[in-house]
Amino acid sequence: MAALLRPAAAPYVASLTNCTPQQLLDQELPINVHDLQQALLEEHQLVGDGQLNERCAHHLSAWLEQRLPPINESGTLANTFLDHVSADRTALRVDQVATALNLTVRSLQRLSLKYLGLSPLSVIRRDRLQEAALHLREHPQASLATLAADLGYTDQAHMSTDFRKVLGYSPSDYRSN
Known part of the structure:
Protein backbone atom coordinates (compact mmCIF):
# COMPACT_ATOMS: atom_id res chain seq x y z
CA MET A 1 0.00 0.00 0.00
CA LEU A 68 -2.96 13.08 12.78
CA PRO A 69 -3.08 16.19 14.89
CA PRO A 70 -5.47 18.88 13.62
CA ILE A 71 -4.09 20.79 10.68
CA ASN A 72 -2.71 24.10 11.87
CA GLU A 73 -2.69 27.36 9.96
CA SER A 74 0.78 26.84 8.49
CA GLY A 75 -0.17 23.31 7.35
CA THR A 76 -3.24 24.70 5.60
CA LEU A 77 -1.06 27.38 4.02
CA ALA A 78 1.41 24.72 2.80
CA ASN A 79 -1.48 22.86 1.15
CA THR A 80 -2.68 26.14 -0.40
CA PHE A 81 0.83 26.84 -1.69
CA LEU A 82 0.97 23.51 -3.50
CA ASP A 83 -2.57 23.97 -4.85
CA HIS A 84 -1.71 27.45 -6.10
CA VAL A 85 1.41 26.30 -7.91
CA SER A 86 -0.51 23.45 -9.54
CA ALA A 87 -3.49 25.58 -10.56
CA ASP A 88 -1.84 28.82 -11.67
CA ARG A 89 0.36 28.13 -14.67
CA THR A 90 1.51 31.76 -14.72
CA ALA A 91 3.08 31.41 -11.26
CA LEU A 92 6.68 30.96 -12.33
CA ARG A 93 8.53 33.06 -9.78
CA VAL A 94 8.70 32.75 -6.00
CA ASP A 95 7.84 36.42 -5.46
CA GLN A 96 4.66 35.99 -7.55
CA VAL A 97 3.52 33.05 -5.43
CA ALA A 98 4.44 34.78 -2.17
CA THR A 99 2.41 37.84 -3.16
CA ALA A 100 -0.57 35.70 -4.16
CA LEU A 101 -0.48 33.98 -0.75
CA ASN A 102 0.07 37.26 1.15
CA LEU A 103 3.48 36.10 2.38
CA THR A 104 6.97 37.46 2.22
CA VAL A 105 9.40 35.51 0.08
CA ARG A 106 11.30 34.47 3.21
CA SER A 107 8.10 33.21 4.91
CA LEU A 108 7.26 31.17 1.82
CA GLN A 109 10.78 29.73 1.80
CA ARG A 110 10.50 28.64 5.45
CA LEU A 111 7.03 27.17 4.89
CA SER A 112 8.10 25.26 1.80
CA LEU A 113 11.19 23.79 3.46
CA LYS A 114 9.27 22.82 6.60
CA TYR A 115 6.43 21.02 4.82
CA LEU A 116 7.85 19.98 1.45
CA GLY A 117 11.58 19.74 2.05
CA LEU A 118 12.21 21.89 -1.02
CA SER A 119 12.66 25.55 -1.80
CA PRO A 120 9.61 27.24 -3.35
CA LEU A 121 11.42 27.55 -6.67
CA SER A 122 12.09 23.80 -6.65
CA VAL A 123 8.40 23.14 -5.97
CA ILE A 124 7.42 25.36 -8.89
CA ARG A 125 9.97 23.70 -11.19
CA ARG A 126 8.96 20.17 -10.19
CA ASP A 127 5.33 20.98 -10.86
CA ARG A 128 6.19 22.36 -14.30
CA LEU A 129 8.37 19.32 -15.04
CA GLN A 130 5.50 17.00 -14.10
CA GLU A 131 3.38 18.97 -16.54
CA ALA A 132 6.11 18.59 -19.17
CA ALA A 133 6.31 14.83 -18.60
CA LEU A 134 2.54 14.49 -18.96
CA HIS A 135 2.60 16.58 -22.12
CA LEU A 136 5.40 14.47 -23.61
CA ARG A 137 3.47 11.26 -22.88
CA GLU A 138 0.29 12.63 -24.44
CA HIS A 139 2.01 14.43 -27.36
CA PRO A 140 5.31 12.66 -28.11
CA GLN A 141 5.84 14.66 -31.30
CA ALA A 142 5.56 18.05 -29.55
CA SER A 143 8.34 20.57 -30.01
CA LEU A 144 10.60 20.70 -26.94
CA ALA A 145 11.41 24.36 -27.60
CA THR A 146 7.70 25.26 -27.63
CA LEU A 147 7.06 23.19 -24.51
CA ALA A 148 9.95 24.91 -22.71
CA ALA A 149 8.58 28.35 -23.63
CA ASP A 150 5.05 27.34 -22.54
CA LEU A 151 6.42 26.30 -19.14
CA GLY A 152 8.26 29.58 -18.61
CA TYR A 153 11.80 28.41 -19.39
CA THR A 154 14.08 30.82 -21.19
CA ASP A 155 15.16 28.06 -23.55
CA GLN A 156 14.96 24.34 -24.23
CA ALA A 157 18.40 23.65 -22.74
CA HIS A 158 17.36 24.92 -19.29
CA MET A 159 14.22 22.79 -19.34
CA SER A 160 16.21 19.75 -20.45
CA THR A 161 18.76 20.24 -17.66
CA ASP A 162 16.04 20.51 -15.01
CA PHE A 163 14.12 17.59 -16.53
CA ARG A 164 17.19 15.37 -16.35
CA LYS A 165 18.00 16.45 -12.76
CA VAL A 166 14.50 15.77 -11.45
CA LEU A 167 13.28 12.86 -13.60
CA GLY A 168 16.58 11.20 -14.45
CA TYR A 169 16.02 11.30 -18.22
CA SER A 170 16.37 13.87 -20.94
CA PRO A 171 13.01 14.94 -22.39
CA SER A 172 13.90 13.18 -25.65
CA ASP A 173 14.73 9.91 -23.88
CA TYR A 174 11.62 10.22 -21.71
CA ARG A 175 9.23 10.55 -24.62
CA SER A 176 10.85 7.68 -26.54
CA ASN A 177 10.34 5.22 -23.64
Missing part, protein backbone atom coordinates in the same frame (compact mmCIF):
# COMPACT_ATOMS: atom_id res chain seq x y z
CA ALA A 2 1.20 3.48 -0.77
CA ALA A 3 -0.26 6.88 -0.03
CA LEU A 4 0.38 10.35 -1.33
CA LEU A 5 -0.30 12.80 1.48
CA ARG A 6 -0.82 16.55 1.47
CA PRO A 7 1.99 18.79 2.76
CA ALA A 8 0.18 19.45 6.06
CA ALA A 9 0.83 15.80 7.03
CA ALA A 10 4.61 16.24 6.81
CA PRO A 11 5.25 16.94 10.51
CA TYR A 12 3.33 13.80 11.50
CA VAL A 13 5.12 11.59 8.97
CA ALA A 14 8.43 13.12 10.03
CA SER A 15 7.68 12.24 13.67
CA LEU A 16 6.80 8.64 12.71
CA THR A 17 10.02 8.19 10.80
CA ASN A 18 12.42 10.41 12.77
CA CYS A 19 13.22 12.14 9.48
CA THR A 20 12.83 15.69 8.26
CA PRO A 21 10.85 16.41 5.07
CA GLN A 22 14.21 17.01 3.34
CA GLN A 23 15.36 13.50 4.32
CA LEU A 24 12.08 11.98 3.11
CA LEU A 25 12.29 13.74 -0.24
CA ASP A 26 12.04 11.31 -3.16
CA GLN A 27 12.20 8.35 -0.82
CA GLU A 28 10.01 5.34 -0.35
CA LEU A 29 9.91 4.59 3.33
CA PRO A 30 8.08 1.64 4.86
CA ILE A 31 6.13 2.44 8.01
CA ASN A 32 5.00 -0.44 10.17
CA VAL A 33 1.30 0.11 10.74
CA HIS A 34 0.07 -3.37 11.57
CA ASP A 35 -3.47 -2.36 12.55
CA LEU A 36 -4.03 -0.55 9.24
CA GLN A 37 -2.50 -3.40 7.24
CA GLN A 38 -4.77 -5.89 9.01
CA ALA A 39 -7.89 -3.82 8.25
CA LEU A 40 -6.91 -3.59 4.59
CA LEU A 41 -6.27 -7.33 4.36
CA GLU A 42 -9.72 -7.95 5.77
CA GLU A 43 -11.22 -5.63 3.14
CA HIS A 44 -9.45 -7.62 0.43
CA GLN A 45 -11.12 -10.77 1.71
CA LEU A 46 -14.59 -9.23 2.13
CA VAL A 47 -15.12 -6.98 -0.85
CA GLY A 48 -15.07 -7.43 -4.61
CA ASP A 49 -12.67 -5.51 -6.81
CA GLY A 50 -15.32 -2.92 -7.71
CA GLN A 51 -15.36 -1.36 -4.24
CA LEU A 52 -11.93 -2.34 -2.97
CA ASN A 53 -10.07 0.89 -3.75
CA GLU A 54 -12.82 3.05 -2.27
CA ARG A 55 -13.06 0.96 0.90
CA CYS A 56 -9.28 0.86 1.38
CA ALA A 57 -9.07 4.63 0.87
CA HIS A 58 -11.82 5.04 3.49
CA HIS A 59 -9.86 2.90 5.98
CA LEU A 60 -6.68 4.86 5.35
CA SER A 61 -8.49 8.19 5.79
CA ALA A 62 -10.13 7.05 9.03
CA TRP A 63 -6.82 5.69 10.33
CA LEU A 64 -5.03 8.95 9.56
CA GLU A 65 -7.79 11.10 11.07
CA GLN A 66 -7.45 9.19 14.35
CA ARG A 67 -3.71 9.80 14.49
Whole structure:
Protein backbone atom coordinates (compact mmCIF):
# COMPACT_ATOMS: atom_id res chain seq x y z
CA MET A 1 0.00 0.00 0.00
CA ALA A 2 1.20 3.48 -0.77
CA ALA A 3 -0.26 6.88 -0.03
CA LEU A 4 0.38 10.35 -1.33
CA LEU A 5 -0.30 12.80 1.48
CA ARG A 6 -0.82 16.55 1.47
CA PRO A 7 1.99 18.79 2.76
CA ALA A 8 0.18 19.45 6.06
CA ALA A 9 0.83 15.80 7.03
CA ALA A 10 4.61 16.24 6.81
CA PRO A 11 5.25 16.94 10.51
CA TYR A 12 3.33 13.80 11.50
CA VAL A 13 5.12 11.59 8.97
CA ALA A 14 8.43 13.12 10.03
CA SER A 15 7.68 12.24 13.67
CA LEU A 16 6.80 8.64 12.71
CA THR A 17 10.02 8.19 10.80
CA ASN A 18 12.42 10.41 12.77
CA CYS A 19 13.22 12.14 9.48
CA THR A 20 12.83 15.69 8.26
CA PRO A 21 10.85 16.41 5.07
CA GLN A 22 14.21 17.01 3.34
CA GLN A 23 15.36 13.50 4.32
CA LEU A 24 12.08 11.98 3.11
CA LEU A 25 12.29 13.74 -0.24
CA ASP A 26 12.04 11.31 -3.16
CA GLN A 27 12.20 8.35 -0.82
CA GLU A 28 10.01 5.34 -0.35
CA LEU A 29 9.91 4.59 3.33
CA PRO A 30 8.08 1.64 4.86
CA ILE A 31 6.13 2.44 8.01
CA ASN A 32 5.00 -0.44 10.17
CA VAL A 33 1.30 0.11 10.74
CA HIS A 34 0.07 -3.37 11.57
CA ASP A 35 -3.47 -2.36 12.55
CA LEU A 36 -4.03 -0.55 9.24
CA GLN A 37 -2.50 -3.40 7.24
CA GLN A 38 -4.77 -5.89 9.01
CA ALA A 39 -7.89 -3.82 8.25
CA LEU A 40 -6.91 -3.59 4.59
CA LEU A 41 -6.27 -7.33 4.36
CA GLU A 42 -9.72 -7.95 5.77
CA GLU A 43 -11.22 -5.63 3.14
CA HIS A 44 -9.45 -7.62 0.43
CA GLN A 45 -11.12 -10.77 1.71
CA LEU A 46 -14.59 -9.23 2.13
CA VAL A 47 -15.12 -6.98 -0.85
CA GLY A 48 -15.07 -7.43 -4.61
CA ASP A 49 -12.67 -5.51 -6.81
CA GLY A 50 -15.32 -2.92 -7.71
CA GLN A 51 -15.36 -1.36 -4.24
CA LEU A 52 -11.93 -2.34 -2.97
CA ASN A 53 -10.07 0.89 -3.75
CA GLU A 54 -12.82 3.05 -2.27
CA ARG A 55 -13.06 0.96 0.90
CA CYS A 56 -9.28 0.86 1.38
CA ALA A 57 -9.07 4.63 0.87
CA HIS A 58 -11.82 5.04 3.49
CA HIS A 59 -9.86 2.90 5.98
CA LEU A 60 -6.68 4.86 5.35
CA SER A 61 -8.49 8.19 5.79
CA ALA A 62 -10.13 7.05 9.03
CA TRP A 63 -6.82 5.69 10.33
CA LEU A 64 -5.03 8.95 9.56
CA GLU A 65 -7.79 11.10 11.07
CA GLN A 66 -7.45 9.19 14.35
CA ARG A 67 -3.71 9.80 14.49
CA LEU A 68 -2.96 13.08 12.78
CA PRO A 69 -3.08 16.19 14.89
CA PRO A 70 -5.47 18.88 13.62
CA ILE A 71 -4.09 20.79 10.68
CA ASN A 72 -2.71 24.10 11.87
CA GLU A 73 -2.69 27.36 9.96
CA SER A 74 0.78 26.84 8.49
CA GLY A 75 -0.17 23.31 7.35
CA THR A 76 -3.24 24.70 5.60
CA LEU A 77 -1.06 27.38 4.02
CA ALA A 78 1.41 24.72 2.80
CA ASN A 79 -1.48 22.86 1.15
CA THR A 80 -2.68 26.14 -0.40
CA PHE A 81 0.83 26.84 -1.69
CA LEU A 82 0.97 23.51 -3.50
CA ASP A 83 -2.57 23.97 -4.85
CA HIS A 84 -1.71 27.45 -6.10
CA VAL A 85 1.41 26.30 -7.91
CA SER A 86 -0.51 23.45 -9.54
CA ALA A 87 -3.49 25.58 -10.56
CA ASP A 88 -1.84 28.82 -11.67
CA ARG A 89 0.36 28.13 -14.67
CA THR A 90 1.51 31.76 -14.72
CA ALA A 91 3.08 31.41 -11.26
CA LEU A 92 6.68 30.96 -12.33
CA ARG A 93 8.53 33.06 -9.78
CA VAL A 94 8.70 32.75 -6.00
CA ASP A 95 7.84 36.42 -5.46
CA GLN A 96 4.66 35.99 -7.55
CA VAL A 97 3.52 33.05 -5.43
CA ALA A 98 4.44 34.78 -2.17
CA THR A 99 2.41 37.84 -3.16
CA ALA A 100 -0.57 35.70 -4.16
CA LEU A 101 -0.48 33.98 -0.75
CA ASN A 102 0.07 37.26 1.15
CA LEU A 103 3.48 36.10 2.38
CA THR A 104 6.97 37.46 2.22
CA VAL A 105 9.40 35.51 0.08
CA ARG A 106 11.30 34.47 3.21
CA SER A 107 8.10 33.21 4.91
CA LEU A 108 7.26 31.17 1.82
CA GLN A 109 10.78 29.73 1.80
CA ARG A 110 10.50 28.64 5.45
CA LEU A 111 7.03 27.17 4.89
CA SER A 112 8.10 25.26 1.80
CA LEU A 113 11.19 23.79 3.46
CA LYS A 114 9.27 22.82 6.60
CA TYR A 115 6.43 21.02 4.82
CA LEU A 116 7.85 19.98 1.45
CA GLY A 117 11.58 19.74 2.05
CA LEU A 118 12.21 21.89 -1.02
CA SER A 119 12.66 25.55 -1.80
CA PRO A 120 9.61 27.24 -3.35
CA LEU A 121 11.42 27.55 -6.67
CA SER A 122 12.09 23.80 -6.65
CA VAL A 123 8.40 23.14 -5.97
CA ILE A 124 7.42 25.36 -8.89
CA ARG A 125 9.97 23.70 -11.19
CA ARG A 126 8.96 20.17 -10.19
CA ASP A 127 5.33 20.98 -10.86
CA ARG A 128 6.19 22.36 -14.30
CA LEU A 129 8.37 19.32 -15.04
CA GLN A 130 5.50 17.00 -14.10
CA GLU A 131 3.38 18.97 -16.54
CA ALA A 132 6.11 18.59 -19.17
CA ALA A 133 6.31 14.83 -18.60
CA LEU A 134 2.54 14.49 -18.96
CA HIS A 135 2.60 16.58 -22.12
CA LEU A 136 5.40 14.47 -23.61
CA ARG A 137 3.47 11.26 -22.88
CA GLU A 138 0.29 12.63 -24.44
CA HIS A 139 2.01 14.43 -27.36
CA PRO A 140 5.31 12.66 -28.11
CA GLN A 141 5.84 14.66 -31.30
CA ALA A 142 5.56 18.05 -29.55
CA SER A 143 8.34 20.57 -30.01
CA LEU A 144 10.60 20.70 -26.94
CA ALA A 145 11.41 24.36 -27.60
CA THR A 146 7.70 25.26 -27.63
CA LEU A 147 7.06 23.19 -24.51
CA ALA A 148 9.95 24.91 -22.71
CA ALA A 149 8.58 28.35 -23.63
CA ASP A 150 5.05 27.34 -22.54
CA LEU A 151 6.42 26.30 -19.14
CA GLY A 152 8.26 29.58 -18.61
CA TYR A 153 11.80 28.41 -19.39
CA THR A 154 14.08 30.82 -21.19
CA ASP A 155 15.16 28.06 -23.55
CA GLN A 156 14.96 24.34 -24.23
CA ALA A 157 18.40 23.65 -22.74
CA HIS A 158 17.36 24.92 -19.29
CA MET A 159 14.22 22.79 -19.34
CA SER A 160 16.21 19.75 -20.45
CA THR A 161 18.76 20.24 -17.66
CA ASP A 162 16.04 20.51 -15.01
CA PHE A 163 14.12 17.59 -16.53
CA ARG A 164 17.19 15.37 -16.35
CA LYS A 165 18.00 16.45 -12.76
CA VAL A 166 14.50 15.77 -11.45
CA LEU A 167 13.28 12.86 -13.60
CA GLY A 168 16.58 11.20 -14.45
CA TYR A 169 16.02 11.30 -18.22
CA SER A 170 16.37 13.87 -20.94
CA PRO A 171 13.01 14.94 -22.39
CA SER A 172 13.90 13.18 -25.65
CA ASP A 173 14.73 9.91 -23.88
CA TYR A 174 11.62 10.22 -21.71
CA ARG A 175 9.23 10.55 -24.62
CA SER A 176 10.85 7.68 -26.54
CA ASN A 177 10.34 5.22 -23.64
